[in-house]
Structures are given as structure tokens and as C-alpha cells.
Amino acid sequence: MxxxxxxxxxxxxxxxxxxxxxxxxxxxxxxxxxxxxxxxxxxxxxxxxxxxxxxxxxxxxxxxGPNLLGHHHPEVEAAAERQARLGDCMNGPAEAMVELAELLVDTIGHADWAQFQKNGTDATTTCVTIARAGTGRRKLLAARGAYHGAVPWCSPSVVGVTSEDRAHILYYEFNDAESLSAAAKEAGDDLAGVLVSAYRHDLSRDQELPTAEFALAARAACDAVGAALILDEVRAGFRLALAGSWERLGVRPDLAAWSKAIANGYPLAAVTGREWLRKAASQVFVTGSFWCGAVPMAAGVATLGVMRRGxxxxxxxxxxxxxxxxxxxxxxxxxxxxxxxxxxxxxxxxxxxxxxxxxxxxxxxxxxxxxxxxxxxxxxxxxxxxxxxxxxxxxxxxxxxxxxxxxxxxxxx
Amino acid sequence: MxxxxxxxxxxxxxxxxxxxxxxxxxxxxxxxxxxxxxxxxxxxxxxxxxxxxxxxxxxxxxxxGPNLLGHHHPEVEAAAERQARLGDCMNGPAEAMVELAELLVDTIGHADWAQFQKNGTDATTTCVTIARAGTGRRKLLAARGAYHGAVPWCSPSVVGVTSEDRAHILYYEFNDAESLSAAAKEAGDDLAGVLVSAYRHDLSRDQELPTAEFALAARAACDAVGAALILDEVRAGFRLALAGSWERLGVRPDLAAWSKAIANGYPLAAVTGREWLRKAASQVFVTGSFWCGAVPMAAGVATLGVMRRGxxxxxxxxxxxxxxxxxxxxxxxxxxxxxxxxxxxxxxxxxxxxxxxxxxxxxxxxxxxxxxxxxxxxxxxxxxxxxxxxxxxxxxxxxxxxxxxxxxxxxxx
The missing domain is CATH 3.90.1150.10 (Aspartate Aminotransferase, domain 1)
Structure with a gap:
């Protein structure tokens, strides 16, 4: 070359x-x-x-992933520029934050509320923290080989990671209801949540959509002990189905992590959740210097606006x-x-x-x-x-x- | 009211x-x-x-913190707009990423290299991961009550946090060389790093600049066992001294975490480090969907450009x-x-x-x-x-x- x-x-x-x-x-x-x-x-x-x-x-x-509508999409750029002329990173959010939360709650099947972050990893980490806070438990089930972010508890690399960082994570095989049930059994009454990707998109291997049987088993494993089903929509979100990637399966998560495409390339992530975890979500301390930046919020409102027109x-x-x-x-x-x-x-x-x-x-x-x-x-x-x-x-x-x-x-x- | x-x-x-x-x-x-x-x-x-x-x-x-030069600073806005017209979140970085890394290395006393993130928490977490990777050890010393971010290992809240998240963190009192030495002794030959804020800015109590004695003790505790001194510059960075907040003390860290003011409100964070940790920094897996976004990089170049004029x-x-x-x-x-x-x-x-x-x-x-x-x-x-x-x-x-x-x-x- x-x-x-x-x-x-x-x-x-x-x-x-x-x-x-x-x-x-x-x-x-x-x-x-x-x-x-x-x-x-x-x-x-x-x-x-x-x-x-x-x-x-x-x-x-x-x-x-982030480029969902095309670079320099006119509606998204106009909204971002309008907000940028007013203000971006201020002492608090702009109205766009409320508008975007309302849009997400109105659009996403399971969502009773939304919270915002910057990275997909922020969103998945926040989901885990909320699940633990909401259940008072520690164990998290995750699929072997799945990517959920790049910090010690979930990084695909163990360089610089300690074993304690993953002390409470148990692994199952994607699309294998039996292995999920076995992991849930092992977690017992300490099960805080089951984390699962919208579909299997592990590097270097065939992709797999979730089977209905597997999705229902994940839901049932959570329901059996009052744990949170956490859907990682960071990569697939907004491309498969606007209301959520598992809506077609009839399975709704308790929490979902979103990022990448949510604001058509502007840096933003979100967690959406169900009513029973609202209090826990208000109790955990999660924050970032730029998480209320108004320009990405405005871009997100415009992106969702385009998507909602169908x-x-x-x-x-x-x-x-x-x-x-x-x-x-x-x-x-x-x-x-x-x-x-x-x-x-x-x-x-x-x-x-x-x-x-x-x-x-x-x-x-x-x-x-x-x-x-x-x-x-x-x-x-x-x-x-x-x-x-x-x-x-x-x-x-x-x-x-x-x-x-x-x-x-x-x-x- | x-x-x-x-x-x-x-x-x-x-x-x-x-x-x-x-x-x-x-x-x-x-x-x-x-x-x-x-x-x-x-x-x-x-x-x-x-x-x-x-x-x-x-x-x-x-x-x-982020607003260092004033909202809508003309040079920063012009640089950001110029880059935005070209492209922001692409399949890789723009030239601005290299320019910004070069500027940081040229500006910051201890810096032999730089890496970029979005949140201050990303930067502090990356520092800890690099310190562990570079030393092959686990223990981290942090000042009691100091704020280093909002994820389980460092959050000021323990809601949703497990004890394992902080398993390898030992605490000392800021400006108390003796307590730092005692914590270092407890960590022994498992000491990966000593994390310290540029100065003490804990909520609701008088602020304290570090004494030279304390800074030297932190440096010595690291040098004694080959651990990394990690300076958290997220809050103070670029406001106290452009080359680094501890330059006046004659104490250089091995790693430093930066964010907030680095791009005058555009979302960006950075880690800078010394040569001996370059390889470890290239080995850890840390990444984010928007970390190479070119607009915040261009804003950072412009912000540093203004700052370097003095x-x-x-x-x-x-x-x-x-x-x-x-x-x-x-x-x-x-x-x-x-x-x-x-x-x-x-x-x-x-x-x-x-x-x-x-x-x-x-x-x-x-x-x-x-x-x-x-x-x-x-x-x-x-x-x-x-x-x-x-x-x-x-x-x-x-x-x-x-x-x-x-x-x-x-x-x-």
C-alpha cells in the first residue's frame, strides 16, 4: 500500500x-x-x-457509531449553533436538558426518566451503580466477551486492572439462557443486575441478535429476585428501533445505557430507567464537568426530532x-x-x-x-x-x- | 427570595x-x-x-472551572468553528490532537507525553490504571476527603459502591507528611501510586496550598519504591501556573490529570506523564466514543495558545x-x-x-x-x-x- x-x-x-x-x-x-x-x-x-x-x-x-444522520446534518448543526451562540458549559443546564429528557421518556419504551453523561462507559457504569443502589446488592451478570466500556470493571484488557475491580461480576454466554440462569443462581440473593448488550457485537466473531428465549430468561432472572435488567444500547441504540432494541422481543429493561448516535456525533451519553429505580438514580453521586453542556443536548434534541419523524x-x-x-x-x-x-x-x-x-x-x-x-x-x-x-x-x-x-x-x- | x-x-x-x-x-x-x-x-x-x-x-x-478565558472567547470560538466546519467526531483524530499534545508537552514541566479523555474522572482513573500497569502493583494513596471524581473508586458517596471498589486505596491527610509516610509504609512494596490534588480544595473547609515539606514527602514516598506521583490538576490546572501547580515547589509528578479549563468549556480531559510511564500508557486500554473529537482539541489548542502568550x-x-x-x-x-x-x-x-x-x-x-x-x-x-x-x-x-x-x-x- x-x-x-x-x-x-x-x-x-x-x-x-x-x-x-x-x-x-x-x-x-x-x-x-x-x-x-x-x-x-x-x-x-x-x-x-x-x-x-x-x-x-x-x-x-x-x-x-456516532454518525447516525450524516456529518453536518443541517437540522442538528442549526440547533447546535443556535445553542452555542447562547451558551454551552454554564453553571447549570439549559432548557435543552429538560427537552431531551422529555423526548427520551416519550420515545423509549421502558423510560420513566433520563440522566445524562458524556461517555458510553459513563452510562454503563452509572447503570451498574444505580442497580446496586436500588437493590442494596452487589453482583452483576455480564456476557463473556461483551464490550461495555473501557474502565477497570469492564475493560477488554486487564492491564492495570486489579482482581477486586471485577470482584462481583459473574459471566454468562450471550444467547445461552441456561448459562445466564446458572450465573444468576450463583449470585443468589446478592444479584443487583444483569447487563446485556442490545445484540451480540463482540469483535471478530459473527454477530447475533438475541433470541426471544434468551431475552425472556434475562428478564425472568431479574424478576425472580428483584434485580435490574440493564440493556447496553450504546452501540446499537437508535439504529435498530427508536423505542429500544428489545421492544420487538416484548422485553423491557429496567435501565438502559445510551451514547454514540444520541446526538449525531456531539459528545453525550444517557441512562434511562424505570420508576422503581428513580429514587436510587437520585441518590447515587455521578457527575462530570461537561455533562450539562447545552450544545450536545440541543444536538440530541434535534437528532431525536429527526428520528421521531420516522x-x-x-x-x-x-x-x-x-x-x-x-x-x-x-x-x-x-x-x-x-x-x-x-x-x-x-x-x-x-x-x-x-x-x-x-x-x-x-x-x-x-x-x-x-x-x-x-x-x-x-x-x-x-x-x-x-x-x-x-x-x-x-x-x-x-x-x-x-x-x-x-x-x-x-x-x- | x-x-x-x-x-x-x-x-x-x-x-x-x-x-x-x-x-x-x-x-x-x-x-x-x-x-x-x-x-x-x-x-x-x-x-x-x-x-x-x-x-x-x-x-x-x-x-x-471550565470557563478560564471567558465565555465565547473570540480566539477559542474561531478555532472551534473552523474545526467544526471541517469535522468533529470522525473515524480518527484530526491534526489538532497532535498539536494539542505537542503544546502540552512543551508547556507542562513534567510532561513527556499526553493522552486525551472527556471527563476529569476519566483522567484520574486513567492515571491510576497507568500507574498500576507501569508498576505492576495495586495500592493507591489518596488524601482523606479529597475529590478525584464520581465513579466508585473515588466517589464522595458510597451509595451503589462496593467495598472492593476501594480495596486498594489507603488514605492520608493532606499536608501531613507523617500520615502519608505511614500509609506508604502500609502499602509497602505494593505501592503503585500516590494521588494528590494540586492543592486542598475539599468542600466546606478552608483551602490549603501544599507545603514544600509535604510535596517533597509525597515525591520521596514514590521514589523510595518506584511508585508514581499522580497530581490531580483537574480543578486547579491552568489557573495557578501554566507549567503545573507544583512547579513552584520544585516537585514534579509522574502523571497528572487535567480537564475543566483545558479547552475553555469544550469537553476535554488529558493525562500527561513522564517517560518511564509511556509504555504503560500505551498498554492500558482506555478509550471513548468522543475522545478524539476534533472541535474540543482545536479549542484546547487555542486556549493553550492564549495562555502561553502569558x-x-x-x-x-x-x-x-x-x-x-x-x-x-x-x-x-x-x-x-x-x-x-x-x-x-x-x-x-x-x-x-x-x-x-x-x-x-x-x-x-x-x-x-x-x-x-x-x-x-x-x-x-x-x-x-x-x-x-x-x-x-x-x-x-x-x-x-x-x-x-x-x-x-x-x-x-
């Missing part, structure tokens, strides 16, 4: 390496991506990104279906076996016989060279700005990328 | 009470302030705020001194005994014989009615937008407020 001439990106990486440990940190580190992917970005518009070397990409990561989730599904079908058809044409899993609006493409992700890497690198930004191992995201023409453009790149995978297989054989 | 007619504020509080537990949460909850203080704000400019009922305040809380800290000191001297003089005139403590640019006014804060409350309410927003128990903050005229205005209100306190004493006597 040396011919791509990432000269400014390379020089920024060199500068960064001097002043940032490892040159970057966390999930946006380009070392988690195939070679050739840019680390630094110059511009974003709709569903397109420009890197610092001026190359443009049709983007399928959507900032790893059609966005349907559009994401239609475009996701077109992408999935198109890639399946192209894969068949090229004789490539691959698996697409999870909700179509949050695509994941994994190749058969690809334990080292060599096929996925070649697929993504070839698409990237044609201006389409896919991810080989992490679920991707669609935005409202992805239309028919963009999906056709992506499918053309995917076709070429699958041809490259097929050709590499020929060469290897 | 009923005559103040907070009618819109009251109606917003009623709406909030239905959809937000307790109507509000955290440190910005108006129930932590005397009656009459507004909960909701409509507008901010320089060092002034307008509440939703149209009343304006000369503000001495500065959004509890004069702001000196201005804050001059205005803080004028305020402190003026209040002392007014108190003497009215025969009121009060204590002003800590750095002049972060004022705290406590009254003698005021265990129930009745005097402080009356003082603040009277000033508020005259359009000056003080706090009776928490340290306050000055901004670069507070000039001579504003301090004179504040002193006029303070004079009337002290007269009210004197008059109430007469009545009681």
Missing part, C-alpha cells in the same frame, strides 16, 4: 509518536486496522471522510439490505464464501477459512484503495446519508475487492 | 422533576445551593450568565488579590470575621462561627440578589474576563451582603 502516499498522515504519526504513547490510543488507533488505513482525518460530510492527504472515503464506520431506521434497513444482498451476490459470482451477520444496518463481513483475517484484510484494503472505508473485524454502521447511489458505489468497490480475494486464492492455490 | 420570581426556572424544575431523578443530578444540582439560585441558564458571555428568567449574574463559579495567570492573581483584599476590608468595616483561603484566583470565603453556613448563605443570597453569583461552600473561580470593573462590581455587592450579615447578627443579638 506504499503507493498510496500517506505522506501527511505518516508525518503526523511520527509527530504523534513523540508526544502520545504509542502514537494513539484506544479503538481509533490505526494499528487495529490493516496497513494503508489513515490515522488522521481532515474533513467529514454526510457519509464521506477525507484524510489529511486529501483522499476521500465513502465511510462505513460512521465514527464507530423513516430513518427503515432507510438504514433498506440500505443495509441492499448492501448485504449485493455483497452476497458478488461473493457468489466470485466463488467466495463469506458470512454477513447481525442487523443489516450494522454490517459485519467475515470470510470463511480466514482465521488470520488475511482475506478480510485484502478485501478491506482493496475497497479502501477504491475509496470505500470498511472494517475487517468490527461491526460497521450505516447512516441516513447512505443512499442508493452510495450503496451502488460501495458494491462496485466490494466487487473489485472480492475479485482481489478470489485472485489471491487462485495465486495461493 | 420568593420575590425573585424565578417563574420559568420553577416551571423547568417541575418539568425536570418528572423526567430526571430528583430533577437534576451531580454537582450542578441547585439543591446544593442556597434558595433563590437558578437551576437553568439561558446564556453566557465573558464572565456573565443569564438565567432562564432573564436575570443576569456576574459569575464567580466559571461553570465550576499574562492570564498574572491577571487572575491580580484580580483575585483585589477581590480578596476588598472583601477583607469590607468585612473589617462591618465587623464581620471571615476566612479567605487558598489561591486568590480560586477564592473561598467562609465565615467564623458559621457551622450551619447561615452567614455564608445570607451573604451569597444577598450578593445574588444584586447580580453577583458566589458560592458559600465550594471554591470559586476567576476568569480572564473578570476585570477591574467587574471586581469593583463584585465588591459593591459583597459590601451590601456583608452589611446584611452584620445586620442579621444585630437582630439575633
Amino acid at each position: 506504499a503507493e498510496m502516499k500517506n505522506s501527511i498522515d505518516t508525518s503526523l504519526r511520527e509527530r504523534a509518536l513523540r508526544v502520545v504513547p504509542g502514537g494513539m490510543w484506544g479503538h481509533l488507533h490505526a494499528n487495529r486496522l490493516p496497513e494503508g488505513y489513515p490515522q488522521f482525518f481532515a474533513r467529514a460530510e454526510g457519509c464521506r471522510l477525507w484524510d489529511v492527504d486529501g483522499r476521500s472515503y465513502l465511510d462505513f464506520m460512521c465514527s464507530w 423513516g430513518v431506521v427503515e432507510h438504514l434497513e433498506a440500505m443495509g439490505t441492499k448492501l448485504r444482498n449485493g455483497i452476497d451476490a458478488a461473493a457468489a459470482r466470485h466463488g467466495i464464501r463469506l458470512r454477513q451477520s447481525g442487523p443489516v444496518q450494522m454490517p459485519l463481513i467475515l470470510f470463511e477459512d480466514d482465521a488470520d483475517f488475511a482475506k478480510g484484510t485484502l478485501f478491506c484494503q482493496t475497497a479502501l484503495a477504491r475509496g470505500v472505508y470498511f472494517h475487517p473485524r468490527h461491526n460497521m454502521f450505516l447512516s441516513a446519508a447512505h443512499g442508493e447511489a452510495e450503496i451502488d458505489e460501495a458494491l462496485a468497490a466490494a466487487d473489485a475487492a472480492l475479485a482481489a480475494v478470489a485472485s489471491a486464492r487462485q495465486t495461493a492455490a | 420568593a420575590e425573585m420570581k424565578n417563574s420559568i426556572d420553577t416551571s423547568l424544575r417541575e418539568r425536570a422533576l418528572r423526567v430526571v431523578p430528583g430533577g437534576m443530578w451531580g454537582h450542578l444540582h441547585a439543591n446544593r445551593l442556597p434558595e433563590g439560585y437558578p437551576q437553568f441558564f439561558a446564556r453566557a458571555e465573558g464572565c456573565r450568565l443569564w438565567d432562564v428568567d432573564g436575570r443576569s449574574y456576574l459569575d464567580f463559579m466559571c461553570s465550576w 499574562g492570564v495567570v498574572e491577571h487572575l492573581e491580580a484580580m483575585g488579590t483585589k477581590l480578596r483584599n476588598g472583601i477583607d476590608a469590607a468585612a473589617a468595616r462591618h465587623g464581620i470575621r471571615l476566612r479567605q483561603s487558598g489561591p486568590v484566583q480560586m477564592p473561598l470565603i467562609l465565615f467564623e462561627d458559621d457551622a450551619d453556613f447561615a452567614k455564608g448563605t445570607l451573604f451569597c443570597q444577598t450578593a445574588l440578589a444584586r447580580g453577583v453569583y458566589f458560592h458559600p461552600r465550594h471554591n470559586m473561580f476567576l476568569s480572564a474576563a473578570h476585570g477591574e470593573a467587574e471586581i469593583d462590581e463584585a465588591l459593591a455587592a459583597a459590601d451590601a451582603a456583608l452589611a446584611a450579615v452584620a445586620s442579621a447578627r444585630q437582630t439575633a443579638a
Whole structure:
């Protein structure tokens, strides 16, 4: 990929390496991506990104979730600018905080109230704290391998983490009602809550929607002892169903954690909850210097306003279906076996016989060279700005990328 | 205070009470302030705020820290708007992230590198995780009563917190070298770090600058076993000394946590560290959906740019001194005994014989009615937008407020 001439990106990486440990940190580190992917970005518009070397990409990561309606969505930007001219970080919230809480309560099936934070991790951590406060118990059930944030109690890494940080966490297998029941039994009458992702979107493995049986078992395990069912909607929230990802299953959580897409890229997170946990939520001490910032609240009000007019989730599904079908058809044409899993609006493409992700890497690198930004191992995201023409453009790149995978297989054989 | 007619504020509080537990949460909850203080704000400019009922305040809380240069500072706003037109939350950082890290490393005495987060709590938690990763040890020393954030390991509340969350934290008394040494001895060769605030700014008690003896003892306790000295600069950072609050003591930390004022109100936090912890910082997994947001980074670059031109800290000191001297003089005139403590640019006014804060409350309410927003128990903050005229205005209100306190004493006597 040396011919791509990432000269400014390379020089920024060199500068960064001097002043940032490892040159970057966390999930946006380009070392988690195939070679050739840019680390630094110059511009974003709709569903397109420009890197610092001026190359443009049709983007399928959507900032790893936050970009729901398209970068610089006019209604969201107008609301944010209007609020910014008035004030953002003040001695207390603006009216937008109340409006956003009202909208969430009115929109989300289980929500009797809402509280706001900045990070998805703030929201999941707050849910756990509220569940413990509301039940007076300690044990938390979480799915093995699920991502719920990047602090010691839930980080995917144990570097710098002590065993006490996870002392009261018991693990079950997603979509395995029996393992959940066994963990609940082990927690016994010390069970404070069951934490579960809206659907299984663990890195590097097929995505799985929850079965009705599993969702009902999670609900029943909580109801049996008065524990809180905590739904982690940080990643999936607002893309699957506006009222909540488990509404279609007829299972409502007691608490839910939201972030990423909630304000179309403005930094915001939220916890929603049911009446019985309102008092506990008012008793825990959770706060942050910027949590009442009015600009993200105004952006959230505008984002939810657009979503509530309807059609966005349907559009994401239609475009996701077109992408999935198109890639399946192209894969068949090229004789490539691959698996697409999870909700179509949050695509994941994994190749058969690809334990080292060599096929996925070649697929993504070839698409990237044609201006389409896919991810080989992490679920991707669609935005409202992805239309028919963009999906056709992506499918053309995917076709070429699958041809490259097929050709590499020929060469290897 | 009923005559103040907070009618819109009251109606917003009623709406909030239905959809937000307790109507509000955290440190910005108006129930932590005397009656009459507004909960909701409509507008901010320089060092002034307008509440939703149209009343304006000369503000001495500065959004509890973030407002360092004044709301809508033209250079900061121009930089933020320029970046916002390009892109904010993208698939990776913008060049501004590197620029800001370079500026921090160039500005802050101990800093060999920087990493970014959103909340002050993110920064302190990241410091602790890096210290544990870098030392392979677990114990952390913290000052009893110090505020380092609002998650279970450090929250001022234990509601929803388990004892394991604080299993490895040992407490010492601020400015008490002996108690620190005793705690370090107890931690023994499991000591990962010593966490200490830039100065003592615990709620409801006199502020204390660290003594050189104490700072040196903290440094020595770390050096003796190779632990990390972690300075919490979240509240004091950029107001006392640009290169770091302990530079004047000749004591450099290994890690420091920054937030609040770093981007003049835009949501951002940072950790800075020394070379020996660079590898550990690259190994821990810490991340957030909005941590690479380019607009707050650009605002941070502009804020640091203004600060590095010099004069702001000196201005804050001059205005803080004028305020402190003026209040002392007014108190003497009215025969009121009060204590002003800590750095002049972060004022705290406590009254003698005021265990129930009745005097402080009356003082603040009277000033508020005259359009000056003080706090009776928490340290306050000055901004670069507070000039001579504003301090004179504040002193006029303070004079009337002290007269009210004197008059109430007469009545009681």
C-alpha cells in the first residue's frame, strides 16, 4: 500500500509518536486496522471522510457509531449553533436538558426518566451503580466477551486492572439462557443486575441478535429476585428501533445505557430507567464537568426530532439490505464464501477459512484503495446519508475487492 | 427570595422533576445551593450568565472551572468553528490532537507525553490504571476527603459502591507528611501510586496550598519504591501556573490529570506523564466514543495558545488579590470575621462561627440578589474576563451582603 502516499498522515504519526504513547490510543488507533488505513482525518460530510492527504472515503464506520444522520446534518448543526451562540458549559443546564429528557421518556419504551453523561462507559457504569443502589446488592451478570466500556470493571484488557475491580461480576454466554440462569443462581440473593448488550457485537466473531428465549430468561432472572435488567444500547441504540432494541422481543429493561448516535456525533451519553429505580438514580453521586453542556443536548434534541419523524431506521434497513444482498451476490459470482451477520444496518463481513483475517484484510484494503472505508473485524454502521447511489458505489468497490480475494486464492492455490 | 420570581426556572424544575431523578443530578444540582439560585441558564458571555428568567449574574463559579478565558472567547470560538466546519467526531483524530499534545508537552514541566479523555474522572482513573500497569502493583494513596471524581473508586458517596471498589486505596491527610509516610509504609512494596490534588480544595473547609515539606514527602514516598506521583490538576490546572501547580515547589509528578479549563468549556480531559510511564500508557486500554473529537482539541489548542502568550495567570492573581483584599476590608468595616483561603484566583470565603453556613448563605443570597453569583461552600473561580470593573462590581455587592450579615447578627443579638 506504499503507493498510496500517506505522506501527511505518516508525518503526523511520527509527530504523534513523540508526544502520545504509542502514537494513539484506544479503538481509533490505526494499528487495529490493516496497513494503508489513515490515522488522521481532515474533513467529514454526510457519509464521506477525507484524510489529511486529501483522499476521500465513502465511510462505513460512521465514527464507530456516532454518525447516525450524516456529518453536518443541517437540522442538528442549526440547533447546535443556535445553542452555542447562547451558551454551552454554564453553571447549570439549559432548557435543552429538560427537552431531551422529555423526548427520551416519550420515545423509549421502558423510560420513566433520563440522566445524562458524556461517555458510553459513563452510562454503563452509572447503570451498574444505580442497580446496586436500588437493590442494596452487589453482583452483576455480564456476557463473556461483551464490550461495555473501557474502565477497570469492564475493560477488554486487564492491564492495570486489579482482581477486586471485577470482584462481583459473574459471566454468562450471550444467547445461552441456561448459562445466564446458572450465573444468576450463583449470585443468589446478592444479584443487583444483569447487563446485556442490545445484540451480540463482540469483535471478530459473527454477530447475533438475541433470541426471544434468551431475552425472556434475562428478564425472568431479574424478576425472580428483584434485580435490574440493564440493556447496553450504546452501540446499537437508535439504529435498530427508536423505542429500544428489545421492544420487538416484548422485553423491557429496567435501565438502559445510551451514547454514540444520541446526538449525531456531539459528545453525550444517557441512562434511562424505570420508576422503581428513580429514587436510587437520585441518590447515587455521578457527575462530570461537561455533562450539562447545552450544545450536545440541543444536538440530541434535534437528532431525536429527526428520528421521531420516522423513516430513518427503515432507510438504514433498506440500505443495509441492499448492501448485504449485493455483497452476497458478488461473493457468489466470485466463488467466495463469506458470512454477513447481525442487523443489516450494522454490517459485519467475515470470510470463511480466514482465521488470520488475511482475506478480510485484502478485501478491506482493496475497497479502501477504491475509496470505500470498511472494517475487517468490527461491526460497521450505516447512516441516513447512505443512499442508493452510495450503496451502488460501495458494491462496485466490494466487487473489485472480492475479485482481489478470489485472485489471491487462485495465486495461493 | 420568593420575590425573585424565578417563574420559568420553577416551571423547568417541575418539568425536570418528572423526567430526571430528583430533577437534576451531580454537582450542578441547585439543591446544593442556597434558595433563590437558578437551576437553568439561558446564556453566557465573558464572565456573565443569564438565567432562564432573564436575570443576569456576574459569575464567580466559571461553570465550576471550565470557563478560564471567558465565555465565547473570540480566539477559542474561531478555532472551534473552523474545526467544526471541517469535522468533529470522525473515524480518527484530526491534526489538532497532535498539536494539542505537542503544546502540552512543551508547556507542562513534567510532561513527556499526553493522552486525551472527556471527563476529569476519566483522567484520574486513567492515571491510576497507568500507574498500576507501569508498576505492576495495586495500592493507591489518596488524601482523606479529597475529590478525584464520581465513579466508585473515588466517589464522595458510597451509595451503589462496593467495598472492593476501594480495596486498594489507603488514605492520608493532606499536608501531613507523617500520615502519608505511614500509609506508604502500609502499602509497602505494593505501592503503585500516590494521588494528590494540586492543592486542598475539599468542600466546606478552608483551602490549603501544599507545603514544600509535604510535596517533597509525597515525591520521596514514590521514589523510595518506584511508585508514581499522580497530581490531580483537574480543578486547579491552568489557573495557578501554566507549567503545573507544583512547579513552584520544585516537585514534579509522574502523571497528572487535567480537564475543566483545558479547552475553555469544550469537553476535554488529558493525562500527561513522564517517560518511564509511556509504555504503560500505551498498554492500558482506555478509550471513548468522543475522545478524539476534533472541535474540543482545536479549542484546547487555542486556549493553550492564549495562555502561553502569558499574562492570564498574572491577571487572575491580580484580580483575585483585589477581590480578596476588598472583601477583607469590607468585612473589617462591618465587623464581620471571615476566612479567605487558598489561591486568590480560586477564592473561598467562609465565615467564623458559621457551622450551619447561615452567614455564608445570607451573604451569597444577598450578593445574588444584586447580580453577583458566589458560592458559600465550594471554591470559586476567576476568569480572564473578570476585570477591574467587574471586581469593583463584585465588591459593591459583597459590601451590601456583608452589611446584611452584620445586620442579621444585630437582630439575633
